[in-house]
Amino acid sequence: MEALLSKIENITTTEEAEKLLLAYHPTQSPLFNKALTLAKEAHVHQKRKSGEPYIIHPILVATITALVSDDESMIIAALLHDVVEDTDYVIEEIEAIFGSDVAHMVEGLTKIEYIREEELIPSTSNKKLISSALTFRKMLLSSIKDVRVLVVKLCDRLHNMTTLNALPIEKQQRIAEETMVVYAPIAHRLGISKLKNHLEDLSFSYIYPDAYAKIESYIEKNRQNLQLKLNIFVTNINKLMKEEGFEEGDFEVFGRVKHLYSMYQKMQRKGIGIDEILDLIAIRILVKEDIDCYRVLGALHLKYKPIISRFKDYITIPKENGYSTIHTTLFNDDGIVEAQIRTFEMHKTAEFGIAAHWRYKDGRQQKNRVNLEWLESLQYQNDSVEEFYSLAKGDLFSDDISVFSPAGDYYTLPRDSVALDFAYAIHSEVGDKAVSALVNKRKASLLTTLKNGDIVRILTDENAKVHCSWYDTVMTSKAKDGIRSACNAKIRECNELAEINIQNYLALSSDKPKEFLEEHFKVISNQELSKIEFDYCCHPKMGDEIVGFVEEDSSITIHHKLCQEAYKLMKAKKPMVFVTWADEKSARYQLIISLQNRKGILAELLNKLANLDLNVLSIELGIKSSESAEFCKLEVETKEQNAKRLEEKLSKKFKLIEIISLNDAYSKK
Helix, strand or coil, rough: CHHHHHHCHHHHHHHHHHHHHHHHHCCCCHHHHHHHHHHHHHHHEEECCCCCCCCCCHHHHHHHHHHHCHHHHHHHHCCCHHHHHHHCCHHHHHHHHHCCHHHHHHHHHHHHHHHHHHCCCCCCCCHHHHHHHHHHHHHHHHHCCCCCHHHHHHHHHHHHHHHHHHCCHHHHHHHHHHHHHHHHHHHCCCCCHHHHHHHHHHHHHHHHHHHHHHHHHHHHHCCHHHHHHHHHHHHHHHHHHHCCCCCCEEEEEEEEECCCCHHHHHHHHHHHCCHHHHCCCEEEECCCCHHHHHHHHHHHHHEEEECCHHECCCCCCCCCCCCCCEEEEEEEEEEEEEEEEEEEEHHHHHHHHHHHHEECCCCCEEECCCCHHHHHHHCCCCCCCCHHHHHHHHHCCCCCEHHHHHHEEEEEEEEECEHHHHHHEEEHHHHEEEEEEEEEEEECCCCCCCCCCEEEEHHHECCCCHHHHHCCCCCHHHHHHHHHHHHHHHHHHHHHHHHHHHHHHHHCCCCEEEEEEEEEEEEEEEECCEEEEECCCCCCCCCCCEEEEECHHHHHHEEECHHHHHHHHCCCCCCCEEEEECCCCCCEEEEECCCCCCCCCHHHHHHHHHHHHEEEEEHHHHHHHHCEEEEEEEEEEECCCCHHHHHHHHHHCCCCEEEECCCCCCCCC
């Protein structure tokens, strides 16, 4: 892919583009040649923003598609993907000439643009892109049933990203954000790492140009040294392979410097600088058979000291998208090196993912059936930017663990998932009815953090109760959606009961209801109140939804609206009044801050937070992400509702790694 993109950068004429396409798709059929001719004729008078002939774009998109897949129907669809949208041709003509398979894909590609124009905020808008981008992605995934359409669209987006410099800065930023939010995650879940990595790096360069430039500069300054380390290690591994009996041609060893956005993610996740990342380089060892992968693994672990915590076997337990590789990290004389061991066939699947499942056999196309259910699970419903990134990080970008059912079925979950995540991964009904778990045959709570390889059994009960506080503990969007749905249903029921009980108590007097302000509360009642106090069964925080019950001495007792005791009182028709917080509603956030390990640092931290008018609800100290980096995790309460403004304030005082809005799961969406 790197070689192709390098060639694409220098293409300026139709003839050069066509020559490149024929090099990557050397066995052309008459139908392919007809498509190329039609595309050139259809776009003959059109120009791109750069001034180049428009036809260069579909030809190069088809070239990238040819690299990703040998499905000629996809390559033809790539050539024709803009014909129906931008020229006088209609889909019926395409079907008559090229058949229903090609026409189906061209129609799907055209539909994507229609959805995009309808749902995506234009580049001229000042509104946040994230909400409309999520809607666009949701509709895209629900309406495009042929995964080949998504693959061609990813190739189309990659070529567009390589030509962004011809557009205004505002549009560059928007398209890059859209790529990062919509297309890179889809490429990731389809397993097409070649497309995903380039989409991320190109987007990264436009979204965070300063951070990109800093990392790129560091890599360039150290490129010779890094390449020298790679060359030495590759040479040593080649020698080791021959010592283990592998013959020339039976294996291949090559190295690479990791892509820039993955470095940036690691820096953000661990709160470290680029110079603190120890594993900037990685090697891949390709062999012929599955069993050879384990021979290589044994040889590596006997020769070099492995970091066992980083070992992952995706051959025994492949990822949902078909990815199979052994990952291990080794101590070398010059630092640490990540090694990936896979077969040649696994390598093709890892590089090109789901697109590698299309083959030609005896002139007829053979397709593996592809289940898109897991892909459609990316349809997040929430419009909160912070929650999106929280969900996306859980479902898309975090390390995976594999957890087994007692029957031996395995489920891939984000790292730090709990037993309840596993329950919802099995089925939403299992999650809703879950009461406890057996982890490795030992009884455990539903909030027990799972480890790679755990065997988990979920115990259910028809009368199980969902606790809304679990929302912030589970990791997967499926579990969060299940908890949110159950809590919203409970809120609706409580609202109905409260309304009836309030009306019955107002009805006891002919006096007109008045508004009373008592400390932090606003109460509407037609009778005088003696005092307001909390009960001891629940502990509502400022901003939580609350209810008020009238006692015999005309005092009001405050409960959390989702308190079980409050629910019993409502069902028993205890008199109620309308009550809400009088003060401005507070917002809650989770912060991760890089913190030096030195005397007095905690007092300094708390003092700075107090000066920013932040109330600390919880704090977790001494969390290590590496030998040299420590951070703390806090939950804070503040009247600042704008997370971006808060992030800017905090970043001036601290090395802020992450900020996530903790909207209550039971709040109305």
